[in-house]
Amino acid sequence: MNCILHIAIPCPLRQSFNYLATESEYPWTSGLRVKVSFGSREVIGIVLQASTTSDFDTTKLKPILERIDNYPLLDSELFNLITWVSYYYHHPIGDCFQTALPKKLRLGESTDLINEIFWKKEKTNTTESLGKKQQLLLEELTRSPEGLSQRDLKDLVGECKSSLQSLEKKLLVSQFSQPKQTLITTELTIGCLLNTEQKIAVDTVWKKREQFSPYLLQGITGSGKTEVYIQLCEKMLAEKKQVLILIPEIGLTPQFVQRFKQQLTAKIVVLNSSISATNRKQAWLLAKNSLADIIIGTRSAIFTPLTSAGLIILDEEHDASYKQQDGLRYHARNVALIRAQKLDIPIVLGSATPSLETLHHVNQQKYQRLSLTQRAGGAKLPKVNVIDCSDGNTQNGISHKLINAIRQHIENDNQVLLFINRRGFAPVLMCHDCNWQATCQSCDARMVVHQHRNILFCHHCGLIQRLPKDCPQCQAKELKNYGAGTEKVELTLQKIFPQTPVLRIDRDTTQRVNAFADMVAEIKQGGAKILVGTQMLAKGHDFHDVTLVGVLDADQGLYSADYRATESLAQLITQVTGRAGRGKKSGEVLIQTEQPRHDFWQSIIKQGYQFTADELLEQRVEMAMPPAGALCIIRAEERDQSLAMQFLTDVLMLCNQTAQQDVIIMGPVPAIMERKAGRYRAQLLFTTQNRRALHQLLDQHITAISALKLARKVRWSIDIDPIDLL
Numbered sequence: 001m002n003c004i005l006h007i008a009i010p011c012p013l014r015q016s017f018n019y020l021a022t023e024s025e026y027p028w029t030s031g032l033r034v035k036v037s038f039g040s041r042e043v044i045g046i047v048l049q050a051s052t053t054s055d056f057d058t059t060k061l062k063p064i065l066e067r068i069d070n071y072p073l074l075d076s077e078l079f080n081l082i083t084w085v086s087y088y089y090h091h092p093i094g095d096c097f098q099t100a101l102p103k104k105l106r107l108g109e110s111t112d113l114i115n116e117i118f119w120k121k122e123k124t125n126t127t128e129s130l131g132k133k134q135q136l137l138l139e140e141l142t143r144s145p146e147g148l149s150q151r152d153l154k155d156l157v158g159e160c161k162s163s164l165q166s167l168e169k170k171l172l173v174s175q176f177s178q179p180k181q182t183l184i185t186t187e188l189t190i191g192c193l194l195n196t197e198q199k200i201a202v203d204t205v206w207k208k209r210e211q212f213s214p215y216l217l218q219g220i221t222g223s224g225k226t227e228v229y230i231q232l233c234e235k236m237l238a239e240k241k242q243v244l245i246l247i248p249e250i251g252l253t254p255q256f257v258q259r260f261k262q263q264l265t266a267k268i269v270v271l272n273s274s275i276s277a278t279n280r281k282q283a284w285l286l287a288k289n290s291l292a293d294i295i296i297g298t299r300s301a302i303f304t305p306l307t308s309a310g311l312i313i314l315d316e317e318h319d320a321s322y323k324q325q326d327g328l329r330y331h332a333r334n335v336a337l338i339r340a341q342k343l344d345i346p347i348v349l350g351s352a353t354p355s356l357e358t359l360h361h362v363n364q365q366k367y368q369r370l371s372l373t374q375r376a377g378g379a380k381l382p383k384v385n386v387i388d389c390s391d392g393n394t395q396n397g398i399s400h401k402l403i404n405a406i407r408q409h410i411e412n413d414n415q416v417l418l419f420i421n422r423r424g425f426a427p428v429l430m431c432h433d434c435n436w437q438a439t440c441q442s443c444d445a446r447m448v449v450h451q452h453r454n455i456l457f458c459h460h461c462g463l464i465q466r467l468p469k470d471c472p473q474c475q476a477k478e479l480k481n482y483g484a485g486t487e488k489v490e491l492t493l494q495k496i497f498p499q500t501p502v503l504r505i506d507r508d509t510t511q512r513v514n515a516f517a518d519m520v521a522e523i524k525q526g527g528a529k530i531l532v533g534t535q536m537l538a539k540g541h542d543f544h545d546v547t548l549v550g551v552l553d554a555d556q557g558l559y560s561a562d563y564r565a566t567e568s569l570a571q572l573i574t575q576v577t578g579r580a581g582r583g584k585k586s587g588e589v590l591i592q593t594e595q596p597r598h599d600f601w602q603s604i605i606k607q608g609y610q611f612t613a614d615e616l617l618e619q620r621v622e623m624a625m626p627p628a629g630a631l632c633i634i635r636a637e638e639r640d641q642s643l644a645m646q647f648l649t650d651v652l653m654l655c656n657q658t659a660q661q662d663v664i665i666m667g668p669v670p671a672i673m674e675r676k677a678g679r680y681r682a683q684l685l686f687t688t689q690n691r692r693a694l695h696q697l698l699d700q701h702i703t704a705i706s707a708l709k710l711a712r713k714v715r716w717s718i719d720i721d722p723i724d725l726l
């Protein structure tokens with residue numbers, strides 16, 4: 001009897017592939033990695049299922065090339081989660097495993113952990129006099145009786161290899177080998193006493209720790225949400241339970257991790273894009289082998305194996321970086337909720353500005369709200385006002401009122417934070433003689449002037465050109481630029497305040513590894529007085545001397561065609577407001593707008609985020625938009641203008657074959673920015689009040705859609721619960 005393996009292969013096809021097992025008596029189970037030949041390639045696949053059958057024609061099946069794992073790489077919990085993800089997002093199973101696994105493991109590397117040398121103190125004592133370094137080492141090792149890694153010791157006392165060797169000769173210390181931890185140890189500090197609201201939050205979650213219970217921890221910025229996470233971790237640690245913490249994809253990780261390291265005696269690992277592939281694999285395996293207690297990571301860390309999961313935490317749950325925007329378009333919050341449900345454990349979603357999705361679930365009493373209404377440590381929320389800019393009387397985008405306010409705050413030796421959500425110098429470059437404009441040759445978009453690097457830069461496809469001095473069309477000598485980005489604001493402020501250090505923080509100035517962390521350190525030390533930055537700066541930073549926050553281009557969010565733009569603007573305004581007056585000093589926020597009397601400003605400033613969010617949620621319900629209804633987009637793109645539209649028309653025809661009252665299909669239509677990176681883009685939108693009907697419809701037709709002639713010619717994708725409709 002033959003053993004047939006159904007294998008998920010990393011490829012865009014929506015099916016598994018059958019191979020013959022080489023050792024049929026071996027216990028073949030799901031989650032094992034195997035090497036197989038696939039077409040002309042050798043690839044690593046994951047066993048989905050094994051079946052022994054005699055009535056199956058196996059003569060055409062190829063045997064696998066190699067079994068890689070002795071035990072499943074993926075335990076059944078994680079395996080089932082990824083299978084669910086493939087089903088829910090209608091995404092090829094092989095590619096789902098690719099997304100979930102660290103690179104080195106998906107390429108077939110072994111699951112052996114990297115070990116390193118540790119030292120521990122022996123019980124023996126000596127009367128012999130020891131060198132200074134040797135004494136220091138003994139002190140450190142006495143403080144950590146379970147031992148310290150050589151790396152940790154080097155960090156604590158400096159180069160110490162030879163001192164350790166002499167101590168070893170005297171039988172005072174001994175070395176042993178142990179899996180390498182990916183973070184170094186730090187000195188512990190004592191946490192603060194929780195206030196009443198924080199205590200209620202911790203106790204409530206703790207009481208229901210044995211069951212699936214979702215919470216929204218809604219706390220204004222600086223109210224001590226992180227402190228609540230830390231104390232929950234401490235309790236979980238005491239019960240030997242693991243905690244998985246997801247954070248958004250921003251430069252915040254080091255600060256966040258540092259607080260956990262300082263307050264908890266725990267093995268913490270970090271999984272995000274800035275750590276090396278080797279460390280990422282190690283961290284993943286430490287978690288799998290119960291050698292990590294707390295796993296902190298960005299989006300894809302939701303796929304970390306957990307052997308004794310106790311709690312999942314998602315910080316800044318409203319953040320858009322939880323949604324992957326290419327390949328497997330999953331939302332980590334959604335996957336986290338499903339995972340917590342299947343694990344039967346609590347999940348805490350934390351935010352000062354919860355998403356409408358989460359608020360909707362709270363309103364429906366599916367999630368319990370835990371509120372933190374006070375700033376911890378007594379700091380006050382700042383005053384917020386709008387500046388009327390409808391007369392257009394600004395100096396490169398900065399109004400005189402704002403300039404005066406900046407002057408005042410600097411004179412009081414405080415820091416100022418200015419937001420403008422556009423990098424570069426100016427978004428428009430044109431010639432007044434012939435009306436030439438700098439546009440991208442591959443996109444329906446303008447090129448942005450980046451004066452610093454002397455280039456024109458397309459923010460959509462990355463195309464770079466030399467900044468022209470004369471008009472390329474009529475050779476006129478003068479080109480004019482319009483609008484302002486971070487560079488222009490920086491330059492303008494340097495001119496107005498020549499004595500004051502200005503620091504620009506955007507993707508261009510933070511490309512170097514650690515650049516962002518260095519800048520944050522500089523800000524904290526007071527080295528920069530005026531900070532000009534994009535959204536990067538809006539999130540989570542704790543700058544105690546910032547007393548004035550200015551928002552330069554808030555109006556963009558009022559006019560956008562994206563149905564979520566107002567929600568995002570409300571979140572951004574509330575988050576940046578949280579950046580002022582974090583310390584002992586009180587703060588002020590000034591928002592420039594050409595629409596000072598717009599209802600939105602009245603609502604967000606006078607009534608606050610919760611009120612505004614409730615209003616927006618009502619509108620969504622009226623329009624049957626998410627979270628009241630569900631959406632799906634099928635996107636297509638191709639160099640030939642007509643093909644993307646043609647493919648989607650074919651998809652529509654297929655879907656229309658089964659009469660569907662519950663799902664409304666709109667389109668296909670060209671994308672608002674139709675041409676991007678040389679490809680014409682189009683989309684087909686599905687809306688429904690009945691999610692199940694939508695999944696059924698897609699399941700019914702997906703095979704036929706994949707088999708369409710154009711399906712192999714155009715690039716296309718399915719996006720379930722898209723957050724970007726443009």
Ligand code: ADP
Binds near residue numbers: 192194220226227542
């Ligand atoms: P959030 O995560 O809600 O923005 P944090 O947890 O970062 O808030 O807390 C903001 C600041 O208040 C931090 O400096 C933190 O150390 C401090 N803090 C938090 N909880 C307390 C408390 N109970 N007592 C005193 N200080 C606190």
Ligand code: ZN
Binds near residue numbers: 432472474475
């Ligand atoms: Zn010209």
Ligand code: ZN
Binds near residue numbers: 445
């Ligand atoms: Zn372009």
